[in-house]
Amino acid sequence: MHGHGYPPQQPPTRRPSSGTLTGLRVLFVALTLLSCGFLSWAALLRLAAVTRRTLDWSLMAGAVVLNGCMVAFILNIPEDEPELTDQQAVVLLGWMLCSVAGTIAYYLYAEIRHYAPGGGLAPSPYAGYLPPAAPPVTSTPGYAYPPAPAR
Known part of the structure; x- marks a missing residue:
């Protein structure tokens, strides 16, 4: 008769x-900064573990794949060349800057928003402000457009 x-x-x-x-x-x-972006996945792993969102897990997996591609790019540079070519250096530097800047920006944005008071939504600065009510519009004789002439 009675449940659990x-x-x-x-x-x-x-x-x-x-x-x-x-x-x-x-x-x-x-x-992330001191590893030149190679450990950017660690910040995204923490974020994914905290928020438990599919998007964060996907971004962390993407960071791991992109960092693996960056390592493969570095390992495929011939060792007989004493220096990087300009094209290789631009590709590598751009890759690192985008990885570092994107990871840091998204990590800070998502974590600050997750721990913000109010369940992840920042309160609006105009939350308590209501504009003054406009007076009702009435058609007062003498203040309207004259009627159109009949044709």
């Missing part, structure tokens, strides 16, 4: 302190 009752409640997840969040953000941004 309600399942046990999960304790609410607590938000880490702001000092911990700032320290982790600095750590993962520095890891």
Whole structure:
């Protein structure tokens, strides 16, 4: 007659302190910068583990693949050449800059938005502002356009 009752409640997840969040953000941004983008996947892995969104997991997998392609590009440069050609250097530098800038920008944007108060949506600066109501429009005699002449 009586069921098992309600399942046990999960304790609410607590938000880490702001000092911990700032320290982790600095750590993962520095890891990405100091490794010239080769460890950019680490910041995206943390983000994917925290948010558990499919997009973040896909971006992390994409970063791993692109970093693997960058390593393959470096390994395919002939060793008999003493220096990189200009084209090789431009490709490698552009690849690293795009990887570093894109990873850092998205990581900081998504993590700050995830931990923002209000469930990930930043409050609008105009949240409590209502514009003054306009007076009702009435057609007062003498203030309207004259009627069109009949044809």
